[in-house]
Amino acid sequence: MRTAVVTGASSGIGQASARALAADGWQVVCGARRTARVEALARELGPPARGLFLDVTDQAAVDVFAELVECCDLLVNCAGGAKGLTRIEQADPAEWEWMFATNVLGTVRLTKAFLPKLTQSPAGLVINMVSIAGHYPYAGGAGYNAAKFGQRALSAVLHRELAGTPVRVTEIDPGLVETEFSLVRFNGDASRAAAVYQGIEPLRAQDVAEAVRWVAAQPAHVNIDSLTITTRDQIGPDRVTRV
Ligand SMILES: NC(=O)c1ccc[n+]([C@@H]2O[C@H](COP(=O)([O-])OP(=O)(O)OC[C@H]3O[C@@H](n4cnc5c(N)ncnc54)[C@H](OP(=O)(O)O)[C@@H]3O)[C@@H](O)[C@H]2O)c1
Numbered sequence: 001m002r003t004a005v006v007t008g009a010s011s012g013i014g015q016a017s018a019r020a021l022a023a024d025g026w027q028v029v030c031g032a033r034r035t036a037r038v039e040a041l042a043r044e045l046g047p048p049a050r051g052l053f054l055d056v057t058d059q060a061a062v063d064v065f066a067e068l069v070e071c072c073d074l075l076v077n078c079a080g081g082a083k084g085l086t087r088i089e090q091a092d093p094a095e096w097e098w099m100f101a102t103n104v105l106g107t108v109r110l111t112k113a114f115l116p117k118l119t120q121s122p123a124g125l126v127i128n129m130v131s132i133a134g135h136y137p138y139a140g141g142a143g144y145n146a147a148k149f150g151q152r153a154l155s156a157v158l159h160r161e162l163a164g165t166p167v168r169v170t171e172i173d174p175g176l177v178e179t180e181f182s183l184v185r186f187n188g189d190a191s192r193a194a195a196v197y198q199g200i201e202p203l204r205a206q207d208v209a210e211a212v213r214w215v216a217a218q219p220a221h222v223n224i225d226s227l228t229i230t231t232r233d234q235i236g237p238d239r240v241t242r243v
Pocket of ligand 1: 009
């Protein structure tokens with residue numbers, strides 16, 4: 001049975017991806033800091049799914065997590081998110097550090113930790129959950145834009161470094177997906193978070209998870225380089241049609 005490691009599996013796209021992969025026959029290892037949530041998800045999916053504590057910003061925690069996983073054919077780097085929506089003149093370095101530590105360095109730490117196992121697989125695959133914010137800047141988005149541009153750059157470099165090996169690399173770039181993303185971005189302000197999705201039909205986490213499932217189901221010689229997915233109501237981070 002093939003093993004998939006999904007980070008950020010306690011919520012949103014990671015959680016939905018873990019469900020979609022398990023339904024497709026993958027043994028899924030679900031990682032996040034909210035251990036109770038990933039353990040509950042593993043119980044829901046049934047054996048051999050596992051839920052383990054993971055903080056992608058903590059090298060010691062990443063090492064323990066990687067030790068507990070014997071083999072890995074697929075790594076889905078979903079842990080990440082945004083903090084704040086402030087113009088550069090008001091930029092909060094702590095928010096920028098959070099975004100770099102999770103989206104960029106978290107992806108590097110997990111990829112580095114699992115590459116030795118992925119290269120043992122006949123059909124290894126890394127899927128990086130980036131964003132259209134990694135392609136298109138928008139006012140107030142500088143910190144998240146910079147982190148996602150960075151995560152996208154490392155994804156492209158990884159693809160080039162692994163070209164010709166059995167390990168493939170895919171970047172998925174969603175637009176607006178209704179998850180806990182905006183709640184985290186706005187520090188728990190539920191009405192501000194809800195306003196992000198008002199007047200549109202946003203993507204659901206399951207829509208993006210279906211792309212993860214499909215990419216992971218491709219035969220070993222097929223590499224999906226990148227996929228951009230938006231609701232029909234959006235053609236860029238600041239191009240949303242609301243009713
Ligand atoms: N929602 C969108 O509109 C959207 C669009 C494009 C791209 N994305 C990207 O998709 C990914 C998933 O976001 P989402 O929409 O599913 O948001 P979400 O519902 O807030 O989920 C974020 C996940 O990241 C995990 N996480 C955050 N910090 C972590 C850390 N230090 N260590 C381990 N896990 C950590 C969270 O788990 P714990 O808090 O339990 O650790 C949670 O499971 C992110 O990279 C995000 O940037 C989202």
